[in-house]
Amino acid sequence: MSTPTLKDRFKIAALAYSVLAVAAVVFLGLVKSAASLTFAQKLTLSAVAAAPIALSLLWEHIKGLKVGGVEFALNEVVAEVSYEMAAAFQELQGSATPELVAAITKVMQQADIKVVAVNLRSGPYWWSTRLYFLSALAEEFTRIERIVFLEKDALRLYIGMASPATIRKALAANFPDYERVFREVMRNTMTYPPNPAQQVQNIGFQWPAQTFRVAPETGAVAPAAEQFLEKDVRQLVSVELLSKWLGNRLETESRSWDGSPASRALYARILTCNAQYVPLLNGKRLEQVVNRIELALKIASAKLA
Numbered sequence: 001m002s003t004p005t006l007k008d009r010f011k012i013a014a015l016a017y018s019v020l021a022v023a024a025v026v027f028l029g030l031v032k033s034a035a036s037l038t039f040a041q042k043l044t045l046s047a048v049a050a051a052p053i054a055l056s057l058l059w060e061h062i063k064g065l066k067v068g069g070v071e072f073a074l075n076e077v078v079a080e081v082s083y084e085m086a087a088a089f090q091e092l093q094g095s096a097t098p099e100l101v102a103a104i105t106k107v108m109q110q111a112d113i114k115v116v117a118v119n120l121r122s123g124p125y126w127w128s129t130r131l132y133f134l135s136a137l138a139e140e141f142t143r144i145e146r147i148v149f150l151e152k153d154a155l156r157l158y159i160g161m162a163s164p165a166t167i168r169k170a171l172a173a174n175f176p177d178y179e180r181v182f183r184e185v186m187r188n189t190m191t192y193p194p195n196p197a198q199q200v201q202n203i204g205f206q207w208p209a210q211t212f213r214v215a216p217e218t219g220a221v222a223p224a225a226e227q228f229l230e231k232d233v234r235q236l237v238s239v240e241l242l243s244k245w246l247g248n249r250l251e252t253e254s255r256s257w258d259g260s261p262a263s264r265a266l267y268a269r270i271l272t273c274n275a276q277y278v279p280l281l282n283g284k285r286l287e288q289v290v291n292r293i294e295l296a297l298k299i300a301s302a303k304l305a
Contacts, residue, residue, distance in 0.1 A: 077294040124236035132171040138164035160250040177214040
């Protein structure tokens, strides 16, 4: 490799400062408009915003990754998808089933589980109450960042994804009584000293027995003497209803992948997505979910020729 001239070095410095400037502008914007985010989250989003510029400048110089071949790097940035946790929630009966407790405990103890799949199956199956319950518990007690929606059972046809907080907020807007009941159960199951695992088990035990005050047909608050059970206020979730509730907050962007070894072209297509988690689809079937931020960081740390 030839030694860069002084002019070349000034160009490199100018480009580097431009990347930093983009990151700084994004960070200042987040400071003013996103008070709910932590400092680390604002810093991460700023770096992500500037990463495509840096990668476009370095891309042709990248020959390999520190960890080895490109196919292995893809495995490193694939997010583990939990299918068991959502299934345990839907099967929740009159008590905290062992499957539910085991699924929640696993997710609470393993920080690497960031994605949970909800399969709407081939016919009406998921209840709106259980979907709210899952998203609320995921937000309160786990590090889950996305709930992925699929349909058609084992075919795993991709619908979209959203964060637990987004789903919870959307369902609470359509069914305000869900949020009220959940908060009451949260208060009733608080433990001192705090024991999250025990509280989750208690919540799982109490939720099916809760009563609701909002009439399922009119949406009006019923008299105190008239209460409704979960089966009276639930709706069976369909793709159409899910799209209606979430609207444009349902992330539907994806990239096609036939399972062949990863390539720079695949990386480039993943990095052009806007969302943090990018589903890789074979046709409409979900194969993998890639963490775009982790991929960008791995490529940015690659050896240069």
